[in-house]
Amino acid sequence: MTIADTLAIPRSATHRLLADLKDEGYIRQEFDGGAYRLTAKIVALGFSHLASAGVTTRIQPLLDRLADRTGELVTLAVIHEEKLIRVAKAQGARRGLLYNPDEGAEVYLAATSNGHAWLSCLEEDEVLQLVARQGVKRDGYGPNAPRTMRALLSFVETARELGYAKIFETYEPGTSAIAVAAFSERSKRPIGTISVAGPVIRMTSAAMDYILPALRETAAAIAEAGAGLPIFAEPVH
Template identity: 30%
Template sequence: MRSGERDYVGALQKGLAVIEALGASEARLSLSEVARSASLTRAAARRYLLTLARLGYAEFDGGRFSLTPHVLRLGYAYFSSASLPRLAQPIVERIGERTHEVASIAVLDGAEILFLARSARRRIISASTGVGTRMPAYCTAIGRVLLAARADADIERFLKDIRPKKFTPRTLTGQRDLLQAILGARREGYAISDEELEIGLRSIAVPVADSRGQVRLAMSVSLQAARMTPAQMTEHLLPELRAGAAQLSTMI
C-alpha cells in the first residue's frame, strides 16, 4: 500500500484499525461487523482477525471475535516507556488527598482528551475518568484549557470539524459559545465545566506547561456538583491545582 507515500505500511494501519474496531464495541463482533467497522472487505478483515488471534491479541469463540488481555501490552507500552505518567501519578494522588476529590491528568488526542493519571476515587462520580479513558475535548474543563493553548487557527479548525453532542441541557454546542469558553480559559488560566458532560458533575482544570512553555497536559479536579459551587471550586480547588501544575512543570 503505497498510498502516495513510499514508507507507509498499509497492512499495519488496517490491522490497528481492526483492534480499534474490536475495542469500540462492548459486544463481541462477527467477522462482517468488524469488516464494516474497519472499512475492509470481509476477506481482509478475516485475515487480520486470524492474525491477531494467532498472536494472542484476540480470540474467536467459533462465531465472534473479541480482544484478550494480551492487548494491554500494547497500550501499557506507553506507561512502561514514558516517564510522564510516573512523574504525574504521585502529584495527582496528593491533590486528591488534599481536596478529597478526584484529580486527573489528561492530554489532547484528536478531538478528545485522554486520561493519563488519576487519583483514587473518594466518592461515587459516574463519569469514567480512569486512565486511558477518553472524553470529548469541547465540553470538558481539561479539553478547554488544552485547546486554549493552541493557535487560533487550530481552534477554529477544531470547532469547524467537530459535531458537538448535547449531553445535558447545559452542554455548550454552538461554535461561538465554545470559542468564548475556550478564550475564557485562555484569559483566566483555568476552565470550569459545569454539568456539561453529565448532570451532577463539575470539573475545574489548569494547564501544565513544560520547560519550553508548551502546554501539552492539563490537570483537573472533578466532583459531584452538589459539593461545591463553581465559585467555591475556584476558591478552594484552583490553588491546589495550580500548585500541582507548577510542581509537575518543573519535572517535564
C-alpha cells in the same frame, strides 16, 4: 467489515491481522463469525507502555497526591496528533458520592474542563478547526453543554481570561470540574491538561477556587517530571 473500512486496508489483510491477534491472545471471539473483543492481555500491554513511558513512576504519584488533597477525581490528558487523550487518573473520593465516569480515551473538547483548558491556549482559528472535527451538537451531555460554536467560544474566552477552565453540568448532569493546562518548560506551549472533577454539591465555585493553587502546582510538577517523556511529545508547528 467495519475494521477494514476504518483502517482503510483490504479485508483479506484485516482477517490475517485479526487472526494473528487472536492467536497471540489480544482479542477473542465468542463464536466463529462473532464480534471481536479485546482481552485483558491488551490492557496489560497498555499498562506496560505507560510504565515504560514513565507515567507509572513519575506522573501517577503526582496525580495521587492531588486526588488525596482534593478528595475528588483527577484526570491527566496529553496532546497527541491534534487530539487531547486521557492517559491517567486518580480517585480521591473515599466515601459519599463517587464520580468516576466511563470515558473514552479522546477528550470531547466542547463539553469538558480539560477541553476548554486546552482550547483557551490556542488561536480562535485553531479552536474552530479542532472542534469542527468533533462537533458541538452531540447528545448525552449535560444541560449546560455548548451546542453552537458561538456558545463554545464564550466558554473558551472565559477560560482564557481566567487562566483556567470551570464547568458546571456541561459534561454530565450533576457534575462540575476545573482544569488547567500544563506547559512545556522549554517551549512554553501546552503539552496536556489536568482536571479535578466531582459532584456539584461538593465541587462548588468556592471549592474550585480553593483547589486551584494545588491544581496549578501539580500541573507545573507534571511538566517538570514529564520533560523528555514520549507521552509529552510537543506538537510540531
